[in-house]
Amino acid sequence: MNYLLPLLSVLLGYIIALALKPKGKNNLKLLLAFSGSFLLSLTVMHLLPEVYKSNNPAVGVCIMLGILFQIILEFFSKGAEHGHVHGHDKMLQMPWLLFISLCIHAFLEGFPVGHHHNLAYGIAIHHLPIAIILTTFFLNAELNKNALLFFMITFAMMTPLGILVSDSLPYLNQYYTEITAVVIGILFHISSTIIFESSEGHKFNIAKVSMIILGILLAYFL
Numbered sequence: 569m570n571y572l573l574p575l576l577s578v579l580l581g582y583i584i585a586l587a588l589k590p591k592g593k594n595n596l597k598l599l600l601a602f603s604g605s606f607l608l609s610l611t612v613m614h615l616l617p618e619v620y621k622s623n624n625p626a627v628g629v630c631i632m633l634g635i636l637f638q639i640i641l642e643f644f645s646k647g648a649e650h651g652h653v654h655g656h657d658k659m660l661q662m663p664w665l666l667f668i669s670l671c672i673h674a675f676l677e678g679f680p681v682g683h684h685h686n687l688a689y690g691i692a693i694h695h696l697p698i699a700i701i702l703t704t705f706f707l708n709a710e711l712n713k714n715a716l717l718f719f720m721i722t723f724a725m726m727t728p729l730g731i732l733v734s735d736s737l738p739y740l741n742q743y744y745t746e747i748t749a750v751v752i753g754i755l756f757h758i759s760s761t762i763i764f765e766s767s768e769g770h771k772f773n774i775a776k777v778s779m780i781i782l783g784i785l786l787a788y789f790l
Contacts, residue, residue, distance in 0.1 A: 570681050570688045571728040574674075577692035578724035581699025585707065599697040601776045603690075604762030605783025610690040611755045613787055615680060615748060622745045630746045634753020638673070645669035663711075667719055671726045673754065678730020679740075680748045686790040691727055694758075699723075 619627045644665040674695070681687050699720065706716045734740055740747065763780060 570685055570731055573688045573692040574678070574681075574695055574727035574731075575724045577696045578699040578720060581696045582703050582720045582724075585700045585703035589704065589707070596697050596701060598775055598779050600762050600765075602779040602783045603694045603697055604759045605780040606787050607690045607694045607755055607783075608759035608763065609784045609787030610684075610687055610790070611752055611759065614684055614686065615752050615755075618684075619745050619749045619752065624745045624749075626746055627749045630749030631753040631756070634750035634755075635757045636753075637750065638754045638757040641669045641673055645673070667722070670723055673758075674723060674726035675730040675733075676751055676754060678727040678732075679734045680751050681727070681731045682735045683744070683748075686787075688731075689790065690787070694762075695724075695727070 619631075677691050681691070702723075703716065703720060706719070711719075
């Protein structure tokens with residue numbers, strides 16, 4: 569399930585976007601708010617206590633490096649990791665910088681999943697609305713359909729590949745705490761950004777607050 573959930577969530581989002589061609593953003597914003605809250609809660613409740621329990625003095629620095637690394641990635645991805653894509657110009661070729669930065673992001677997300685199986689649910693819920701938004705954006709930009717399929721399949725495989733690499737290379741366990749701390753920084757930045765960007769003008773309404781509370785509760789009971 570660790571491998572399948574993140575993979576299937578992206579493919580499901582791709583199929584939903586192709587089949588339904590969603591135009592309204594409100595439902596997607598509610599789903600984004602839930603996914604951001606759920607991912608942030610899993611990070612705070614499960615990952616963060618573990619890395620600090622190790623008493624590793626590098627944890628705080630690695631978390632900040634993760635935040636900084638994600639900010640750098642977003643210069644190239646334009647915030648696609650948290651559903652922030654826009655523009656209506658036609659795309660004549662694959663957006664390689666966006667593709668590479670998203671793949672790096674998704675690959676790194678897979679590293680802690682082998683030790684925290686519940687995180688697979690968080691990443692899957694996080695990737696579903698992102699896949700819908702990305703597919704819809706690329707369809708509107710008239711990206712070649714073969715290029716779009718290649719983009720989404722490769723993106724879907726990156727998190728399972730990260731899990732596989734983490735499980736298959738035992739020497740990485742020597743640096744598990746540091747790598748997890750970097751991923752925590754990445755998830756902190758993305759999930760908090762999702763929560764605020766899912767609200768127009770950074771204003772919250774009852775529906776979005778309810779979805780955020782639901783995400784927190786679900787992460788608590790996992």
